[in-house]
Amino acid sequence: MCGGDNKDECHISNGHLPAKFGLLAINTVSAVDYTITNRATGTAGGVRFNTDIGVDYSKQTLAFAIDFIWRTFHQTNAYSINNEIHVSDSHIGSYSGDVKTEIIGVLYHEMTHIWQWNGNGQAPGGLIEGIADFVRLKANYAPGHRVQPGQGDKCDQGYDVTARFLDYCNGLRNGFVAELNKKTRTGYSAQYFVDLLWKTVDQLWADYKARYGQ
Numbered sequence: 108m109c110g111g112d113n114k115d116e117c118h119i120s121n122g123h124l125p126a127k128f129g130l131l132a133i134n135t136v137s138a139v140d141y142t143i144t145n146r147a148t149g150t151a152g153g154v155r156f157n158t159d160i161g162v163d164y165s166k167q168t169l170a171f172a173i174d175f176i177w178r179t180f181h182q183t184n185a186y187s188i189n190n191e192i193h194v195s196d197s198h199i200g201s202y203s204g205d206v207k208t209e210i211i212g213v214l215y216h217e218m219t220h221i222w223q224w225n226g227n228g229q230a231p232g233g234l235i236e237g238i239a240d241f242v243r244l245k246a247n248y249a250p251g252h253r254v255q256p257g258q259g260d261k262c263d264q265g266y267d268v269t270a271r272f273l274d275y276c277n278g279l280r281n282g283f284v285a286e287l288n289k290k291t292r293t294g295y296s297a298q299y300f301v302d303l304l305w306k307t308v309d310q311l312w313a314d315y316k317a318r319y320g321q
């Protein structure tokens with residue numbers, strides 16, 4: 108995951124989510140129990156977290172993020188999760204720019220990993236990261252310095268590059284990313300792009316680059 112590498116610092120974990128829960132819980136995100144702990148209170152990043160973001164706001168953001176991710180994935184249920192999200196205090200401390208927007212974006216990205224499928228480990232890492240950043244992009248928490256549509260070297264480059272490409276694909280077929288995610292529940296094949304969009308992923312990438320004159 109890419110929220111930060113320092114696992115001893117600001118720490119967010121989810122608590123007691125049942126292995127599977129029903130329709131009611133989808134609209135009742137408070138059913139997901141979260142604890143948020145600032146383990147870096149003595150550092151500049153930890154202080155800035157408390158000042159500029161805070162535990163309460165983070166909890167509220169997580170509730171919004173969960174709701175948004177489920178709607179993006181057209182998800183009707185969730186499965187066992189036992190994850191922790193770690194956000195580096197040094198990242199918060201040294202980030203130049205709107206730190207609140209940045210950290211909310213990181214939370215959306217990391218929360219997406221909890222609920223997205225990974226093709227039983229077969230999906231390309233760049234695609235996994237791209238889908239997480241796609242959700243972040245659609246939630247309007249992509250940082251301003253990030254890449255613009257049409258930029259990047261390859262479709263599975265990951266993160267913002269792949270997110271922009273997926274956004275293009277999603278524009279060709281509304282719900283494409285949700286369907287792609289569903290398909291990667293049990294495995295992964297590049298054929299999924301052909302199944303959904305009638306073109307190979309390489310052709311789609313070429314079309315995408317041409318569309319934006321890159």
Ligand SMILES: [Zn+2]
Pocket residue numbers: 108109110216217220236239
């Ligand atoms: Zn990630």
